[in-house]
Amino acid sequence: MQKMIEMEIAGVRRRLPLYQVDEETYEAVFIAFNDVTLTQNAARALLEQVPDFDCILTEETQGVPLAFEMSRQAGLKRYIVARKQAKAHMDDVVAIQIEGKIEGEEDVPLNVRKLYLSQEDALYLKGKRVLLVDDCVLHGKTMYALDQLVDALGGYVAGMATILVQEGAPDLPDLLALGRVPMFDAASVQAVPLEPVGLVYAEAVDEEGADE
């Protein structure tokens, strides 16, 4: 039976499925896709608190709706998406290799990975104050990679903004988050007889649709 938690995110109540990470731990699974109201609310709440910036940068995939909505609300006509793979049409691609580890109480090792941008997007970031945006931060790997990318392209990281940050994520001093992805001791998690996740989510969106 699916275990769920209900929590408030960006001013709306949502039910998140719980995923068993190991014998002792469950974590809530936050997927921002599909939820227009939550994305709009989160964009507004984050924009009220972030430092001044010129441009938003995210990494595909799930950060894209939030990056778009924050850019739209901020009156910006352009935002940049770093790709995880070079596409066949990207003949002028700029590839940045990310490696190393995120240092903290417990270092997070990074698999070597590459991010790709068009030349035009890469040049656009040069000299700009760039706000890094993602839907959630779990181990901090995406924010770390975007930070390295901006650095390599001659931009300045103005700050980092996300909807939820995982409990126990490395401490990122510039990170603004609206809440936490909770983790639970498996012994204390009760199975709640709820409908399947998709249906619950759809109902929640309908219920909250009026507050757009």
Ligand SMILES: O=P(O)(O)OC[C@H]1O[C@H](OP(=O)(O)OP(=O)(O)O)[C@H](O)[C@@H]1O
């Ligand atoms: O803090 P991190 O350890 O980087 O984890 C957070 C990232 O993980 C998820 O993306 P995922 O890598 O699953 O890719 P997707 O957006 O393409 O689904 C999420 O959307 C964040 O981008």
